Amino acid sequence: xxxxxxxxxxxxxxxxxxxxxxxxxxxxxxxxxxxxxxxxxxxxxxxxxxxxxxxxxxxxxxxxxxxxxxxxxxxxxxxxxxxxxxxxxxxxxxxxxxxxxxxxxxxxxxxxxxxxxxxxxxxxxxxxxxxxxxxxxxxxxxxxx
Amino acid sequence: xxxxxxxxxxxxxxxxxxxxxxxxxxxxxxxxxxxxxxxxxxxxxxxxxxxxxxxxxxxxxxxxxxxxxxxxxxxxxxxxxxxxxxxxxxxxxxxxxxxxxxxxxxxxxxxxxxxxxxxxxxxxxxxxxxxxxxxxxxxxxxxxxxxxxxxxxxxxxxxxxxxxxxxxxxxxxxxxxxxxxxxxxxxxxxxxxxxxxxxxxxxxxxxxxxxxxxxxxxxxxxxxxxxxxxxxxxxxxxxxxxxxxxxxxxxxxxxxxxxxxxxxxxxxxxxxxxxxxxxxxxxxxxxxxxxxxxxxxxxxxxxxxxxxxxxxxxxxxxxxxxxxxxxxxxxxxxxxxxxxxxxxxxxxxxxxxxxxxxxxxxxxxxxxxxxxxxxxxxxxxxxxxxxxxxxxxxxxxxxxxxxxxxxxxxxxxxxxxxxxxxxxxxxxxxxxxxxxxxxxxxxxxxxxxxxxxxxxxxxxxxxxxxxxxxxxxxxxxxxxxxxxxxxxxxxxxxxxxxxxxxxxxxxxxxxxxxxxxxxxxxxxxxxxxxxxxxxxxx
Numbered sequence: 001x002x003x004x005x006x007x008x009x010x011x012x013x014x015x016x017x018x019x020x021x022x023x024x025x026x027x028x029x030x031x032x033x034x035x036x037x038x039x040x041x042x043x044x045x046x047x048x049x050x051x052x053x054x055x056x057x058x059x060x061x062x063x064x065x066x067x068x069x070x071x072x073x074x075x076x077x078x079x080x081x082x083x084x085x086x087x088x089x090x091x092x093x094x095x096x097x098x099x100x101x102x103x104x105x106x107x108x109x110x111x112x113x114x115x116x117x118x119x120x121x122x123x124x125x126x127x128x129x130x131x132x133x134x135x136x137x138x139x140x141x142x143x144x145x
Numbered sequence: 146x147x148x149x150x151x152x153x154x155x156x157x158x159x160x161x162x163x164x165x166x167x168x169x170x171x172x173x174x175x176x177x178x179x180x181x182x183x184x185x186x187x188x189x190x191x192x193x194x195x196x197x198x199x200x201x202x203x204x205x206x207x208x209x210x211x212x213x214x215x216x217x218x219x220x221x222x223x224x225x226x227x228x229x230x231x232x233x234x235x236x237x238x239x240x241x242x243x244x245x246x247x248x249x250x251x252x253x254x255x256x257x258x259x260x261x262x263x264x265x266x267x268x269x270x271x272x273x274x275x276x277x278x279x280x281x282x283x284x285x286x287x288x289x290x291x292x293x294x295x296x297x298x299x300x301x302x303x304x305x306x307x308x309x310x311x312x313x314x315x316x317x318x319x320x321x322x323x324x325x326x327x328x329x330x331x332x333x334x335x336x337x338x339x340x341x342x343x344x345x346x347x348x349x350x351x352x353x354x355x356x357x358x359x360x361x362x363x364x365x366x367x368x369x370x371x372x373x374x375x376x377x378x379x380x381x382x383x384x385x386x387x388x389x390x391x392x393x394x395x396x397x398x399x400x401x402x403x404x405x406x407x408x409x410x411x412x413x414x415x416x417x418x419x420x421x422x423x424x425x426x427x428x429x430x431x432x433x434x435x436x437x438x439x440x441x442x443x444x445x446x447x448x449x450x451x452x453x454x455x456x457x458x459x460x461x462x463x464x465x466x467x468x469x470x471x472x473x474x475x476x477x478x479x480x481x482x483x484x485x486x487x488x489x490x491x492x493x494x495x496x497x498x499x500x501x502x503x504x505x506x507x508x509x510x511x512x513x514x515x516x517x518x519x520x521x522x523x524x525x526x527x528x529x530x531x532x533x534x535x536x537x538x539x540x541x542x543x544x545x546x547x548x549x550x551x552x553x554x555x556x557x558x559x560x561x562x563x564x565x566x567x568x569x570x571x572x573x574x575x576x577x578x579x580x581x582x583x584x585x586x587x588x589x590x591x592x593x594x595x596x597x598x599x600x601x602x603x604x605x606x607x608x609x610x611x612x613x614x615x616x617x618x619x620x621x622x623x624x625x626x627x628x629x630x631x632x633x634x635x636x637x638x639x640x641x642x643x644x645x646x647x648x649x650x651x652x653x654x655x656x657x658x659x660x661x662x663x664x665x666x667x668x669x670x671x672x673x674x675x676x677x678x679x680x681x682x683x
Contacts, residue, residue: 002507005514024423031293032541033509034501041296045428067513069506114428142506 005033005067011054013080016104019055022063023048026074033067036143042118043072046136049111050076056101057081058131067141074136082128090116149497150346151189152207152339153196157181159203164529166195166204171415172293176542177532187499190288191340192415192440193449206339206449208361214247217331217357219323221315222248223308224335226255226395227445228362229387229465230458234373236387236465242372246365248333252315255391257307259472262390262400263479264304264488269408269434275300277410277425277433282306282394284344285440286418287494294422295496302435304488307394308334308341312355333358335365337448338441361450389466396459397444400437408434414442502544512544519543524555546590549573551677569593569677571635571658574614577672578637578662584649585635585658593634596678598670602627609633614678616669622647629655639666 007029009022027044035043047063054061058080066073083089089096090112097107116122121137160181167175167182174188175195182195182203196204214220222243229236236253243251269278281287281301290297305313312332320327334341336359345354393399397413410433412421418438424430441447446462447455482488502516503509523536531552533539542548549569550556571589575582582589594612599605600619609615611632617624620642628636635658638644644652644659652659662669674680 003511003514005510007517020423020427023427027423027426029513031498032502033513034504034506037296037496037498041426041428044426048427048429067510069510118428 002069005029006064008062008064011051011061011063011076011078013055013057013059013061013078015055019052020048022051026063026065029065030067030072034143035067035072035141039072039138039141043074043136043138046115046118046122046138047074047076049114050074050134050136052106053111053132053134054078054080056097056106061131069142070139072138072141075133076136077131077133079131082130082132083124083126084128086124086126149186149189150343151184151186151191152342152346153184153189153191153193154205154207155182155184156203156205159201161201161203163200164532165198165200167529167532167534169194169198170534171419172289173534173538175534176547177529188292190285190292191343192285193339194415196339196449206361208336208339208342208364208450209333209358210364211247211360213358213360214331214333218325218329219249219319220247220331220333220358221312221319222246222251222333222335223254223311223315223356224251225308225337225341225362225445225448226258226387226391226462227337227448227451227458228335229392230395230446230462231362231366231451231453232370232373233461235468238373238377239369240386241376242369243335243365245372245376246368250315250319252311252332253386253391254307254311254394255386255388255472257310257314258391258394259388259474260479260482261304261307261310261488263474263476264483265302265435267480267483268302268304273434277430277436278302279422279425280435280437280439281490281494282308283439284340285338285415286438288340288343288497289415289418289440290422291494291497292499293419294426295498297422297426298494298496300425301494303490303493305490306344307391309344309355310488316355331357333360335360335362337362337445337451339449340440362448363450363452366452387469388472389469390472392462392466392469395444395462396446397439397442399444399462408432409437410435411437413439413444415440417442502541516540516544519550522556523553528554530554546570546573549677571614571660574635574637574673574676575660577676578660578664578669580637580660580662580664583644583659583661584652585656588635588656589658591634593678596670596673596680597633598666598680606631614673616666616673618642618666620644620648622651624648625651625655625657625659628657634658635660637662637669639664639669 011022023044026047027040030040051063054076058078061078064075088094092113093109095107095109101107119136120139123135126132162177162180164177167177172188172190174185176183196206229239240251279300290301316327316330316332319330334356341359345356345359398411400411412418443455446458501509502512520540525536527535531539533542543550593614597609597613598616600617605627609631612634614635615633616637618639624636625648637660641663643661
């Protein structure tokens with residue numbers, strides 16, 4: 001089996017100054033490995049939403065990127081409040097962002113939707129009071145040449 | 146990536162390898178090797194920051210000289226609006242002075258600027274589902290998107306920059322008035338930066354630029370200053386010349402008055418532009434219709450080829466907008482021309498992405514892992530002594546085989562595991578030993594893991610190890626047999642001794658690299674050891 005690449009970024013809750021670093025790092029790594037531009041863009045968008053969910057809601061979390069020539073997986077696992085109703089959270093317009101976050105332009109209720117739109121497969125494991133693990137999978141990784 | 150033209154030349158006779166250019170480069174396109182700065186062609190996007198910072202003036206911007214004008218029957222000067230900010234004079238006087246520099250006519254860009262502004266508004270409102278669009282008048286920004294943000298290529302505004310529109314119209318008018326064939330008429334941009342050269346020599350998005358020549362503001366400055374002194378500075382601009390709206394294109398943020406404040410965003414300076422492009426690529430800023438991005442922090446008034454201090458120039462530009470009239474545009478007429486395609490670029494801009502670590506994705510993943518492992522043991526202080534701007538850039542170079550781990554002054558040989566030590570190859574040994582490869586080219590890329598020196602064949606049979614580089618003065622065919630049996634990485638013949646014919650033939654047959662060096666054995670071994678090859682393996 002071909003070698004896979006893996007790297008993890010630590011994300012701290014409410015650290016808005018560093019927010020987005022993981023997603024930018026993920027994008028940079030994907031470009032270096034020659035992943036198809038359309039995949040880079042989809043993964044970057046989905047991972048940014050996942051990263052911001054950790055920043056806004058959790059104490060801290062880890063974003064892990066795994067790349068093989070077949071598939072890109074981004075996994076965001078956090079120590080946070082968990083999602084009581086996943087189906088409700090997936091609905092466009094539903095948001096639990098605080099007024100402060102809304103002032104910064106977050107809370108459109110599009111985050112989970114954007115993840116789903118850009119992923120080939122979205123898997124969410126969540127335990128209320130403990131944390132959430134979101135796994136974003138995108139296939140067809142190779143650049144057409 | 147096709148071989149790119151870059152409007153700058155590194156002069157190695159002046160370069161002292163001080164690394165200021167390497168540190169200033171926003172795309173990490175400079176390396177210092179063997180004491181001199183070198184440009185990595187596929188990373189440079191022609192911003193010219195290196196030209197600004199070199200104390201030795203060892204990096205020369207490339208623009209056309211006025212001699213280029215001789216190749217045309219008539220020439221039209223098309224000054225960047227930044228030109229007017231270089232003198233304490235009114236635009237009309239600068240235009241008059243320009244005429245005295247030998248141009249047949251002068252075509253101001255303001256009318257095109259004012260119409261383009263309207264065209265941009267039409268375009269972004271028609272394409273609300275694709276916001277935000279990124280301006281395409283700064284060639285360096287276009288190059289940046291092509292190289293580093295290929296996914297954003299469709300967000301580049303597909304409209305002509307005002308200078309191109311001006312050139313096309315002026316040439317057509319001149320041809321109609323004089324009866325001279327358009328190809329005998331030269332459109333000459335008076336440019337504040339060398340990156341406009343790129344758009345003339347190789348314009349992305351257009352098969353051929355409407356401009357033919359780019360002359361530097363700095364080159365014309367003495368002549369213009371002389372003419373202004375002679376003829377006065379107070380000439381008002383002729384009708385239909387520069388406008389307040391045109392001048393607003395000259396400084397960063399001058400466009401901010403466009404569109405509604407919530408819909409447009411202005412960003413200047415490549416580091417800032419990169420941040421904003423990252424945001425756009427990650428799906429943000431969709432509520433902005435238009436992002437105006439320029440490479441120079443102060444905008445075109447701060448171009449590398451401008452003479453005046455950029456902040457003085459900007460203050461003048463702002464003052465000039467007070468003197469100048471606003472354009473009297475007929476929006477209906479502009480809309481009609483917009484519908485007819487007057488403002489649209491002739492063809493699409495195509496991506497030209499920087500190369501990944503390897504064209505083969507499996508190998509790129511392997512290299513990415515090697516890179517991360519190396520990065521973990523590098524000091525992370527970005528000292529630049531190795532000749533790369535950052536430890537991360539250095540790690541890229543090592544896994545791409547353009548540097549070896551031991552180029553890092555902090556990295557001790559002992560800290561490297563076997564995998565990283567394998568970074569040295571015969572190919573990398575050659576320059577070190579001033580040597581030439583006589584045979585076994587096919588295996589010159591394989592790793593060298595250590596060294597052994599001896600002129601007694603049975604000693605080598607007993608003590609040399611697989612992957613060693615064997616240093617000897619023997620030149621007969623038997624050395625190849627010994628090397629092949631011991632799986633030696635290559636043979637180095639010292640003191641300029643060339644292998645016998647039979648040895649050469651055998652070496653080609655067996656695929657054993659033979660290097661001939663003019664250096665004596667003591668020097669050879671010393672250099673190899675200093676470069677990280679050990680004689681002992683634990």
